[in-house]
Amino acid sequence: MVSTHDAEHYxxxxxxHGWHLVRSPHLSVIQERVPPGSRETRHYHxxxxxxxxxxxxxxxxxxxxxxxxxxxxxxxxxxPRVPHQLSNESDxxxxxxxxxxxxxxxxxxxxxxxxxxxxxxGRTDG
Numbered sequence: 001m002v003s004t005h006d007a008e009h010y011x012x013x014x015x016x017h018g019w020h021l022v023r024s025p026h027l028s029v030i031q032e033r034v035p036p037g038s039r040e041t042r043h044y045h046x047x048x049x050x051x052x053x054x055x056x057x058x059x060x061x062x063x064x065x066x067x068x069x070x071x072x073x074x075x076x077x078x079x080p081r082v083p084h085q086l087s088n089e090s091d092x093x094x095x096x097x098x099x100x101x102x103x104x105x106x107x108x109x110x111x112x113x114x115x116x117x118x119x120x121x122g123r124t125d126g
Contacts, residue, residue: 004031013038021097028103031055034094039087042111048104050078052086057094060087083111 007019015035022029042062052061053075061068061076063084068076078084088094 007031013040023103026102028098028100028105030098030100032094032096032098034059034086034088034096036088036091036093040085042083042085043108044081044083044111045100045104045107046109047080048100048102048107049080050084050104051097051099052076052078053097053099055095055097057088057092057096058090059094059096060089061085062087085111 002021004019004021007021008023010018010020012018013034016032016038018030018032020028021031052059052070054070054072056072058072059070061070061084063076063078064082070076086096
């Protein structure tokens, strides 16, 4: 059994947090918390496909130029080689799962920003 209380923790960006719930050679399950106004760097994965699932709050997930608004209990699949960027444009914390197969660690390439903002950037591991 695993929870955020005993999982491996990491921090990224401006006060963003992640917990490795599953970290195996073929699967990664991470729970993350992103405060309002934060975003990850736009990027893509050459081999990894990912599924983002919102536990609490709302996410803006730009995928290959299309902007998706995800609410609680909604998810979105990202195929390999597709540029994407998750952000929290709401006024409350965002909690979500990101599931990657194979794990995306070490398989990340920054993509050109769709726009330039002063929002905190980050999340370099997945």
